Every structure is written in structure tokens, then in C-alpha cells.
Amino acid sequence: xxxxxxxxxxxxxxxxxxxxxxxxxxxxxxxxxxxxxxxxxxxxxxxxxxxxxxxxxxxxxxxxxxxxxxxxxxxxxxxxxxxxxxxxxxxxxxxxxxxxxxxxxxxxxxxxxxxxxxxxxxxxxxxxxxxxxxxxxxxxxxxxxxxxxxxxxxxxxxxxxxxxxxxxxxxxxxxxxxxxxxxxxxxxxxxxxxxxxxxxxxxxxxxxxxxxxxxxxxxxxxxxxxxxxxxxxxxxxxxxxxxxxxxxxxxxxxxxxxxxxxxxxxxxxxxxxxxxxxxxxxxxxxxxxxxxxxxxxxxxxxxxx
Amino acid sequence: xxxxxxxxxxxxxxxxxxxxxxxxxxxxxxxxxxxxxxxxxxxxxxxxxxxxxxxxxxxxxxxxxxxxxxxxxxxxxxxxxxxxxxxxxxxxxxxxxxxxxxxxxxxxxxxxxxxxxxxxxxxxxxxxxxxxxxxxxxxxxxxxxxxxxxxxxxxxxxxxxxxxxxxxxxxxxxxxxxxxxxxxxxxxxxxxxxxxxxxxxxxxxxxxxxxxxxxxxxxxxxxxxxxxxxxxxxxxxxxxxxxxxxxxxxxxxxxxx
Ligand SMILES: Cc1cc2nc3c(=O)[nH]c(=O)nc-3n(C[C@H](O)[C@H](O)[C@H](O)COP(=O)(O)OP(=O)(O)OC[C@H]3O[C@@H](n4cnc5c(N)ncnc54)[C@H](O)[C@@H]3O)c2cc1C
Ligand SMILES: Nc1ncnc2c1ncn2[C@@H]1O[C@H](COP(=O)(O)O)[C@@H](O)[C@H]1O
Numbered sequence: 350x351x352x353x354x355x356x357x358x359x360x361x362x363x364x365x366x367x368x369x370x371x372x373x374x375x376x377x378x379x380x381x382x383x384x385x386x387x388x389x390x391x392x393x394x395x396x397x398x399x400x401x402x403x404x405x406x407x408x409x410x411x412x413x414x415x416x417x418x419x420x421x422x423x424x425x426x427x428x429x430x431x432x433x434x435x436x437x438x439x440x441x442x443x444x445x446x447x448x449x450x451x452x453x454x455x456x457x458x459x460x461x462x463x464x465x466x467x468x469x470x471x472x473x474x475x476x477x478x479x480x481x482x483x484x485x486x487x488x489x490x491x492x493x494x495x496x497x498x499x500x501x502x503x504x505x506x507x508x509x510x511x512x513x514x515x516x517x518x519x520x521x522x523x524x525x526x527x528x529x530x531x532x533x534x535x536x537x538x539x540x541x542x543x544x545x546x547x548x549x550x551x552x553x554x555x556x557x558x559x560x561x562x563x564x565x566x567x568x569x570x571x572x573x574x575x576x577x578x579x580x581x582x583x584x585x586x587x588x589x590x591x592x593x594x595x596x597x598x599x600x601x602x603x604x605x606x607x608x609x610x611x612x613x614x615x616x617x618x619x620x621x622x623x624x625x626x627x628x629x630x631x632x633x634x635x636x637x638x639x640x641x642x643x644x645x646x647x648x649x650x651x652x653x654x
Numbered sequence: 655x656x657x658x659x660x661x662x663x664x665x666x667x668x669x670x671x672x673x674x675x676x677x678x679x680x681x682x683x684x685x686x687x688x689x690x691x692x693x694x695x696x697x698x699x700x701x702x703x704x705x706x707x708x709x710x711x712x713x714x715x716x717x718x719x720x721x722x723x724x725x726x727x728x729x730x731x732x733x734x735x736x737x738x739x740x741x742x743x744x745x746x747x748x749x750x751x752x753x754x755x756x757x758x759x760x761x762x763x764x765x766x767x768x769x770x771x772x773x774x775x776x777x778x779x780x781x782x783x784x785x786x787x788x789x790x791x792x793x794x795x796x797x798x799x800x801x802x803x804x805x806x807x808x809x810x811x812x813x814x815x816x817x818x819x820x821x822x823x824x825x826x827x828x829x830x831x832x833x834x835x836x837x838x839x840x841x842x843x844x845x846x847x848x849x850x851x852x853x854x855x856x857x858x859x860x861x862x863x864x865x866x867x868x869x870x871x872x873x874x875x876x877x878x879x880x881x882x883x884x885x886x887x888x889x890x891x892x893x894x895x896x897x898x899x900x901x902x903x904x905x906x907x908x909x910x911x
């Protein structure tokens with residue numbers, strides 16, 4: 350079995366997720382080769398062949414060109430499987446590659462058990478084992494699901510590849526995330542509001558608890574998308590990654606993209622009416638309660654200490 | 655201008671799930687059903703575009719049982735002009751390649767200028783259908799869109815990347831756009847629009863007429879993940895819970911000292 354690993358680079362930097370791809374391949378006990386549209390000044394440590402295209406020539410986002418580059422290498426390496434991260438890059442490209450290879454695509458793999466891929470269902474409340482009926486397979490891996498015991502030290506054997514840069518989609522540049530205001534990364538205590546707060550007026554009770562504890566308040570994405578809380582307080586893959594001493598998640602279900610931003614917190618408390626909410630998997634304490642009752646009570650009692 | 659928006663009916667994610675008798679999907683009984691969250695953004699964007707373009711004509715498509723018509727009626731009340739219901743009592747067994755195949759077969763000779771889908775479905779979460787439809791129709795597809803504008807046949811969008819960075823991208827219609835959270839604020843259907851929606855066309859086509867591709871994968875087994883354990887679950891009276899939690903925080907963390 351030969352697996353082709355697709356590394357990613359963003360704004361000239363190699364993303365560390367390439368080591369997760371290697372960990373997956375190790376678990377599959379497969380031969381590997383790697384493709385990167387990036388730069389020869391930011392190479393992954395990888396004991397194998399790296400097919401490298403220059404991102405300044407091809408464009409970091411150019412689905413038609415990246416697809417062609419990957420398919421050329423698939424043909425050359427006779428790859429049985431192509432592996433991406435389940436990221437903005439991976440979920441954009443993987444179906445294009447799967448379609449061209451007449452392959453089944455298994456999305457967001459979290460585990461491999463005796464060669465069977467396991468994926469989450471319904472916000473990780475359930476899981477399923479997937480079997481494919483095609484000769485070739487394309488896989489995307491959930492961020493953080495696979496890790497190497499040790500980072501490799503070897504340097505890859507680089508083989509340059511190129512393709513016509515054209516394509517139907519025109520990439521005109523990046524827009525940076527807004528910065529400024531609070532720096533959640535510095536807060537020792539964070540109390541976060543999720544969609545379970547129900548209405549914007551209830552942000553105040555979350556902020557009050559944070560204040561009583563001497564911390565900052567944060568939020569899950571839907572609360573930010575609804576403009577109840579500003580973006581620089583969003584915790585998760587498309588917001589900030591935090592690791593405070595105490596993280597209290599109020600009315601947050603625990604989607605993987607939120608967990609990715611806070612699961613390294615030292616102590617995690619979740620307040621949720623749903624005893625089965627996935628946030629329970631990472632919480633040290635799950636308080637099964639209506640936050641609208643519980644949070645003001647807790648705040649009062651803490652203020653009285 | 656012809657627009658298509660594809661929606662899926664999914665269970666409310668706060669439901670109590672059970673695995674069905676076959677052991678390969680969740681049981682469909684005792685669940686509250688709604689429009690896939692990502693598809694609400696897709697419908698809203700499609701309706702806004704239709705309102706912007708004077709000759710806009712918007713079809714909403716959904717593959718599923720009779721019951722999905724309830725969700726389609728919401729899309730019609732939000733402003734879609736007609737519904738294309740693809741009747742399929744076995745839709746939960748269809749994998750993304752088949753779903754995309756059905757949509758592409760429906761769309762292939764209808765010359766849609768734009769097709770909107772959700773970035774992913776909340777239950778299956780494959781994030782494949784939109785791009786597969788684009789590939790099958792041979793038109794460009796752009797994923798995870800959080801800003802959308804259309805002018806003179808050109809689509810200008812922002813794709814959301816990790817960490818909140820956005821990639822600015824443009825493409826000529828026809829194209830497929832997959833919609834991400836935060837693209838817009840989906841409207842609530844008003845009562846007059848709910849009444850109007852009842853008179854809109856909602857035609858059903860049996861799935862057999864459109865399903866021309868074979869499944870490429872299947873679910874061998876569905877189950878609950880093992881609880882990672884360790885976590886303490888506190889239940890009971892709110893005031894007592896607050897006291898319990900304070901005690902734990904004092905013992906286990908240094909934040910209250
Ligand atoms: C590419 C991508 C990137 C993303 N990036 C992020 C990100 O950076 N950050 C992020 O947070 N999300 C992100 N998301 C969204 C993520 O998938 C979830 O949709 C989101 O985290 C859900 O937010 P939530 O938990 O607040 O809401 P929900 O999932 O709706 O959960 C609400 C919770 O509140 C509970 N609840 C309801 N009422 C009460 C009450 N009265 N008292 C107590 N509990 C109550 C419910 O039981 C439920 O568990 C991203 C998604 C994608 C696809
Ligand atoms: N049964 C269905 N009927 C219509 N559209 C669907 C269906 N299933 C998925 N889709 C569309 O495809 C998108 C992505 O789904 P998925 O690839 O399953 O994550 C959804 O957001 C919908 O727009």
C-alpha cells in the first residue's frame with residue numbers, strides 16, 4: 350500500500366499538520382510519498398520523497414493547478430490512497446482528487462482500528478466505521494486525531510514539480526483576522542458563552558461571572574457570528590487557541606472546532622442542560638443545569654467568598 | 655438568472671440519539687428535524703441574490719422522505735420560488751457521491767448560473783457534496799464561503815481559513831458555492847410568506863429517475879464513542895450545584911484562593 354500525503358503551506362509557512370499525516374501513514378504501516386505546494390525554505394522533516402511545487406509560481410490557493418499537480422504525482426507513484434488534513438485546504442481539494450481518481454472519500458477520520466476508518470457523526474455524539482468499495486481511497490484526517498510519538502529528523506529527497514498556473518478560480522490575496530482589544534491568550538481564567546445563552550442580553554451574565562473570577566469572557570462561534578460578542582473573543586479553530594488555568598464553557602456543545610481551541614486548558618468546567626453534550630468528553634466537571642439559573646447563582650456565591 | 659440551492663433535513667443535534675436496529679445509522683424516531691444549519695445560510699444567500707437580480711429564479715432541492723417537505727416549505731417561505739423534492743425513503747443510506755450524483759443529474763441540463771450548498775451536513779459532516787456536484791457538472795466550486803457578492807456574472811467571495819484569515823477569490827458563473835457559518839443572518843419566514851409558500855410549486859420526483867451512480871462506500875457500523883471518562887457529572891438543585899462547584903474549584907485549582 351502506497352499513501353500520498355498532502356502537506357499544506359500558508360503564507361509561505363509549512364503547517365505542522367503534515368506530521369499528523371505521517372502519523373496516520375505509520376498507523377497504516379504504508380509506504381509514503383509527500384506533495385507540498387510551498388517553498389524550499391520551509392520543508393517538512395520527512396524520510397521520503399517530497400514532490401515540491403513553488404507556491405509563489407502556482408498560487409497558494411489555486412484548486413485547478415493543485416489538483417493537477419497532485420494527480421500527476423498520484424499517477425507517477427501509483428498511490429492507493431491520498432491523505433489530506435480535514436482543513437480548509439483539505440476539504441476543498443479532497444473531493445476534486447477523489448472524483449478524478451474514481452475513489453471513495455472518507456472525511457474527518459478520527460481513528461483507524463484494524464485498518465477500518467472511524468469517523469464522527471452528529472457533532473461527535475456518534476461514530477461510524479466506514480468501508481469503501483473502490484480500489485483507491487481519499488481520506489481527510491480530523492485535526493489533532495493522529496500524532497507522532499517523536500517528530501522525525503530526516504530531510505526529504507526533494508523532487509521539484511510544476512504545472513501551468515492558470516485555472517478558473519482567481520485568488521487575489523488574504524484578509525487578516527481583526528486583532529486588537531482583549532488578548533484571551535493571556536487570561537488565566539476564561540468563561541465562555543455558547544449558543545445556549547439564548548439571547549444577546551445573557552452575554553452580561555457570562556461577563557459578570559468572568560469578572561467575579563478575575564478572568565475574561567470568550568465565546569463560541571455562533572455567538573460571534575450573531576454579533577453578540579466581538580470576533581477577538583472567539584475560541585476555536587477559526588478564533589483563538591487558549592489554555593487558561595480554568596475554562597468554563599456555558600451552553601457550548603463541544604464541537605471539534607471549539608474543542609481544538611480550548612482542550613489544553615488546565616481545568617475545564619462545562620455548564621450544559623444536555624448531559625450527553627460532547628463537551629463532557631473534555632470537561633473535568635460537567636454541571637448539568639440551565640445556565641440562566643446556575644451562572645448568576647454561582648457568580649453571587651463567588652462574589653460573597 | 656437561474657439559481658439552485660440544495661438543502662438537507664437533519665435532526666436537532668441536541669436530540670437524544672439511538673442506533674437503529676440495523677446498527678448502521680441513528681434511529682429516526684423521537685427526533686426533532688430541522689434544516690441543516692449550513693444550508694440556512696445557503697438559502698438566505700440564494701434569496702438575497704434572487705432579490706438583487708431582477709430576473710432571479712430560485713429552486714430549492716432536497717432529497718429525502720415525504721417529511722423533508724416541511725423543511726422545504728421553510729425554504730419556500732424564506733423566498734425560494736419552487737421546490738424540487740427528490741423522493742427517497744432510504745436517503746440516510748446514500749453516501750455523498752450518490753447525493754452529488756442525484757443533484758448533478760437533476761441540474762445537468764437546467765443551466766443554473768449558481769448552485770449553493772452548505773459547507774457540510776451536520777449529521778454526516780462529509781463536506782463533499784458541493785465540490786462533487788461542481789466536478790460532475792464541470793464547473794468551478796468554491797468552499798467555505800463567508801462573504802458573497804455577485805456582479806456582472808462575476809462571483810467575489812471570501813473563503814474562511816483557520817485562525818480567522820480569509821482568502822479572497824473570484825470566479826465567473828456558473829459555479830458552485832458552499833456556505834459556511836456566519837455568511838449572513840438567515841431571515842425568519844413571516845406569516846404572509848408562510849401562507850404564500852403554501853401555493854408555491856413543490857414537485858416530487860422519485861429518486862430512481864435521477865440516481866445513475868453507484869455507492870463508493872458504506873457504513874459498516876454506527877455506535878457511541880467510548881466515554882473518555884474521568885469527568886465528574888454534577889446534577890441536582892442549582893444552588894447546591896454552585897456550592898459543589900466552588901468546593902471543587904477550591905480543591906482542584908488555585909483560582910479561588
Ligand atoms: C470550518 C469551521 C470552523 C469553525 N470554527 C469554530 C471556532 O473557531 N469556534 C467555535 O466555537 N466553533 C467553530 N465552528 C462551529 C462549530 O462546528 C459549532 O457549530 C459551534 O462550536 C457550536 O457552538 P455552540 O456550542 O455554542 O452551539 P451549539 O452546538 O448549538 O450548542 C449549544 C449548547 O448549549 C446547550 N444549552 C442550550 N440551552 C442551554 C441552557 N439554558 N443552559 C445550559 N446549556 C444550554 C445545548 O445543550 C448545547 O449543547 C466551526 C465550524 C466549522 C465548520
Ligand atoms: N439529502 C440531501 N438533499 C439535498 N442536498 C443535500 C443532501 N445531503 C447533502 N446535501 C447538500 O450537500 C451539502 C454538504 O453535505 P455533506 O457533503 O453530506 O456534508 C449540504 O450542506 C447540502 O447543501
